[in-house]
Amino acid sequence: MQKLNWDDLRFVLAVADSGSVASAARILGVNHATVLRRLNAFEAAAGAPVFERSAQGYRLRADRLAVIEAARDAASALDRAGRHLSETLPDGGSLMRLTSVDSLCQSVLAEEMPQIAKRIAPHRLALISANTRLDISRLQAEMTVRPTPTLEEFMVGEIACDLAFAVYANKDAPGGWLGLGGTLAGSLPGRWLADHVLSEHVVALADSFQVLTVMAQAGMGRAVLPCILGDRARGLNRIDCDMPDLRVPLWVATHRDLAGLPRIDLLQRAVFAALRRQRDALEGVAQGA
Structure with a gap:
């Protein structure tokens, strides 16, 4: 050899x-x-x-x-x-990568980026939107905001709040449903839809809650959406149905080998604080969910 x-x-x-x-x-x-x-x-x-x-x-x-x-x-x-040899910037900081699903990256995390950036200076942050999980064990990102009941054994983190879901539609929507495809099929809302909505009642599918929100706004049908998206979407209203209170813990997590590093702790505290500021919206309190 x-x-x-x-x-x-x-x-x-x-x-x-x-x-x-x-x-x-x-x-x-x-x-x-x-x-x-x-x-x-x-x-x-x-x-x-x-x-x-x-x-x-x-x-x-x-x-x-x-x-x-x-x-x-x-x-x-x-x-x-x-x-431990992360990219070093000219001002002495480092570039860190935070990943989450598109529905969070394009809402609360993007909105909170100015406050997060202030708290972690001189370090800088790259926000990576990905509905497929990046492999933190192989340094595709240093930290994740992940809606999930539990973390993998190699990760450590803290629950900031819950991510709540509800059913939304506009006033002109027919009685059909918008389904969850791709990686979202295995999510909590995806499993509920599979168990309670007949396939012939599903008029279209998407693998992104952002896309489903636009489809619901266009009047295609009812959609199960994170409240952080549905409550803010123009023309959409919550629909009463027999869906139970669906919510998933929202973790701020990193690889256990990174835990305790000063720059990682700084980022984790900043992201955790950002999610806590948005807690009511994430948990759907705005409309009494």
């Missing part, structure tokens, strides 16, 4: 996670040939193929699973080192 080039590692892991060279290339922002070249170099150094190639994609060989798991451990170790 030759000495492994750890720079090839991220290409191998991207193929392992995505199942194809084309998908890995899109994820990494490189071309197809670059991924193939790096993958071939890694396999040559490892002394044997890592993947089985087929028309369906790339599948890990059973006898090479241990290699990939060792590679993941090495990648995690490199990421942990990187967390």
Whole structure:
């Protein structure tokens, strides 16, 4: 076995996670040939193929699973080192990344950015809107505002408040429903809809509460929305129905390896305070929810 080039590692892991060279290339922002070249170099150094190639994609060989798991451990170790060598800015601060779902990034977090920025100076903040969870264990973000009942075991955080949901529609809406697709299908509102609304009554779906809000405003049907969006949307009103009080804890969380670092604690306190200032709106108190 030759000495492994750890720079090839991220290409191998991207193929392992995505199942194809084309998908890995899109994820990494490189071309197809670059991924193939790096993958071939890694396999040559490892002394044997890592993947089985087929028309369906790339599948890990059973006898090479241990290699990939060792590679993941090495990648995690490199990421942990990187967390302590964060990007340094000319004024002595660092750039930190906060991620959350689009409905929160485009409402309370964007509104509170000026106050958050003041509290964390000279550090700066990048706000990343993503309905798919970024991998905090691999430093895609330092902190998250996440609506979820529980956190993964590698994360630590504090609940700022609840995120409440209600049913909304405009006065001209027909009786149909707007469904939740993609990652939102597994959310608390998504599960309630799946259990209580017949599929033939769902007239359209979306994987974003922001998009669903616009669709509801256009009169397409009733939608289950976060109160922070529905209460503010022009032309929408809460609709009485048999939906129970749906709410999810809203966490401000980080990776356990980052917890206790002064810059991370500073950001966590600033974001927590921002959410507490918006607590009534997030919990739907404005209309008596």
